[in-house]
Amino acid sequence: MPIAGSTEDRGRRIRLGMVGGGNDAFIGAVHRIASRVDDKYELLAGALSATPEKSQASGAALGLPRVYDDFKQMAVREARRKDGIEAVSIVTPNHVHFAAAREFLKRGIHVICDKPLTSTLADAKKLVKAAEASGALFILTHNYTGYPMVRQARAMVQEGELGKIRVIQVEYPQDWLTIEQDFKQANWRTDPAQSGAGGSTGDIGTHAFNLACFVSGLEVESLAADLQAFVPGRRVDDNAHVMLRFAGGARGMLWSSQVAPGNENALRIRVYGEKGGLEWAQEDPNYLWHTPFGEPKRLLTRNGAGAGAAAARASRIPPGHPEGYLEAFATIYSEAAAAILAARDGKPTPDGIIYPSVRDGLKGVQFVSACVKSAKRNAAWVPLDH
Structure with a gap:
């Protein structure tokens, strides 16, 4: 339903x-x-x-x-x-x-x-x-876990359509903090007293981290993070490159940036297993690309042929009519x-x-804390504090 x-x-x-x-x-x-x-x-x-x-x-x-x-x-x-x-x-x-x-x-x-x-x-x-x-x-x-085609991707991974997961690539670049900004939404996000120790890692990196874990069903065990504050005087990171090691042997890379001109809300995830791969982009959310190994790339659409029950129960309108950010939020x-x-x-x-849940929230804060700790150690590998 x-x-x-x-x-x-x-x-x-x-x-x-x-x-x-x-x-x-x-x-x-x-x-x-x-x-x-x-x-x-x-x-x-x-x-x-x-x-x-x-x-x-x-x-x-x-x-x-x-x-x-x-x-x-x-x-x-x-x-x-x-x-x-x-x-x-x-x-x-x-x-x-x-x-x-x-x-x-x-x-x-x-x-x-x-x-x-x-x-x-x-x-x-x-x-x-x-x-x-x-x-x-x-x-x-x-x-972002409320999008129908994200639910579809998660279900396909759970059903074994990709086989054992090997590689997860996730990114969330924006450009709105490329220069110093002076308005409320920018000010509190770049103030560690209000945002916490993470800048882009806390604001959008946590979304990318959560999405990688949600779709793959895997837990991150350790990470190595290279964080930058490119804007002079900025006290929190505005760009992050993070390598991830997942339980079970999968590897991942996460990029979050708020200083990437030409990017608005370009959240994207790619998941690759021994049998094939999946690709999904938040700015084109009604489409999910599935490529079984050795076969042509297939396009699955929200409420379209090939989409299953997990996507259908998070959909409200017929295929071809766009559902987006507000509807995904409404799903939660x-x-x-x-x-x-x-x-x-x-x-x-x-x-x-x-x-x-609250425990998913804890994992997100553990991610930010580990990124900051790793960056202070010259991008050393550090475990997530479980």
Whole structure:
């Protein structure tokens, strides 16, 4: 069944709150749209900015019934209400994720959090413990795992169509930080106090890392990273070349860059096994190339011939009509909704539901930490801190 779900589910909207994501925040609007696409959430409350004045102004502009000055006030008061929120979206800069998520988790409120999980490895480990102790669900919005043809690629690897995986190449180049920028989205991403120790590695490298593991089904055991801050005075990396060693013997390379002119959001993955290869590009997301060894390259399309059930259940419209970034984001929200509704009813999460978890978030922060450590040692091989 497509991800949009049933009429019954649509009549049981999840009461949602939001931390961060005020009027001037790109990602807040993305999360709000994603939560509405399949009509499974109702946004009722928010602490939308770092100052009470901005939070109240953003809440009024969005028409929210309840607006709070800060996330702790919101968590306390919503937990006391019979009609309080069941889940919260956290869409703040990285350094706020830990404190905000912890406040809601300890009150049993499900958390949907933007990536990376936290700005430090120590906080990531604490948050894993807090999430697992709370009994609440924790969903990390690695939205690229929500694309139908990414789900198709993962299923093909799991079904053995590529054989034993040997090589994984993944890259995410952008160009928007090629020169020094002075606006909010650039400023906090290049400030280690807010972003954490990783720049491009934390912002987009974690997406590439997560995608490589998601599609291949493999864990990274160690890496060697060469990080650069090409823009003078920049305190975090804006370019990274990382070699990866996966459990089981596969090898990989990851490139993340925010100083690559001509690239907008060019996330791409190539996976090669003993029987063939797969190629997928985020800027052309409805296509997946499959090349069985010794045979012509084949094009699989979203909801087209050859695409299987994993892709179909994450699709909403017929083949040929483009589905993209917002729909992929909405897939994560809808998968989360299925799990939250099941928890509301005291039932286990339905089979087939896939969403990045708090432990996936921990792996992402471990990746960033290992990259920084490796780079300080002249790109020495270092294990991921498990």
